[in-house]
Amino acid sequence: MATLTFLGHSCWTISDGKHTILIDPFLTGNDLAAAKPESFKKLDAIIVTHGHGDHIGDTAAIAKATGALIVSNFEIANFFGAQGLTAHPLHIGGGRQFDFGHVKLTIAHHGSSGPNGEYLGSPAGVVLNLGGKKIYHAGDTGLFLDMKLIGEMYGPLDAALLPIGDNFTMGIDDAVKAVEFLRPKVAVPMHYKTFPPIDVDPSQFVAKVNASGGKAVLVDPGKSIEV
Numbered sequence: 001m002a003t004l005t006f007l008g009h010s011c012w013t014i015s016d017g018k019h020t021i022l023i024d025p026f027l028t029g030n031d032l033a034a035a036k037p038e039s040f041k042k043l044d045a046i047i048v049t050h051g052h053g054d055h056i057g058d059t060a061a062i063a064k065a066t067g068a069l070i071v072s073n074f075e076i077a078n079f080f081g082a083q084g085l086t087a088h089p090l091h092i093g094g095g096r097q098f099d100f101g102h103v104k105l106t107i108a109h110h111g112s113s114g115p116n117g118e119y120l121g122s123p124a125g126v127v128l129n130l131g132g133k134k135i136y137h138a139g140d141t142g143l144f145l146d147m148k149l150i151g152e153m154y155g156p157l158d159a160a161l162l163p164i165g166d167n168f169t170m171g172i173d174d175a176v177k178a179v180e181f182l183r184p185k186v187a188v189p190m191h192y193k194t195f196p197p198i199d200v201d202p203s204q205f206v207a208k209v210n211a212s213g214g215k216a217v218l219v220d221p222g223k224s225i226e227v
């Protein structure tokens with residue numbers, strides 16, 4: 001069993017009871033965040049999907065405080081390595097078995113400039129296998145047909161965490177199509193409401209997925225689901 005806790009925007013912790021992974025920790029500066037950077041005591045890894053500030057967020061401070069390994073694309077790993085932090089570089093299509101679980105980076109159609117406009121490589125999604133549970137976090141992306149391949153090769157996915165806020169990523173209807181491609185056991189919306197341009201109603205996504213034969217649930221910031 002894995003516990004997925006939503007901390008707002010695209011930030012999640014995923015734990016199998018033995019290991020805990022944090023993804024895209026944008027907490028400082030997010031009024032809707034459900035955790036503070038100093039609240040993490042023990043973390044195995046922090047996965048960063050791309051360089052934008054609302055995904056890199058508090059990664060450096062949390063990695064420094066917990067000693068967690070940063071896992072990201074090569075350019076972001078170098079960015080954090082230059083700050084004296086420990087980071088493991090992966091890149092699109094590449095995966096690795098770590099002691100806590102398996103991480104594979106997938107494509108994402110988006111940008112990945114850093115906090116000061118640095119080039120930080122290609123944005124990514126991630127397929128995480130933790131304790132035998134397979135979770136896809138799409139990062140920031142538009143809809144792409146290869147989501148079918150992700151569902152086919154790594155499925156059945158136990159959960160798919162999908163951006164729905166439109167403007168910068170898939171909107172609701174594209175994310176509903178993504179669920180059709182991925183066929184996860186459950187889909188959960190993220191990347192909505194944080195900023196005015198992405199203020200969409202996530203219950204519409206949930207209703208549309210469930211009406212189309214898929215399964216989606218809404219997880220409010222601070223709440224968890226078990227898969």
Ligand code: NI
Nearest residue numbers: 050052110140
């Ligand atoms: Ni982004």
Ligand code: MN
Nearest residue numbers: 052054055140
């Ligand atoms: Mn974003």
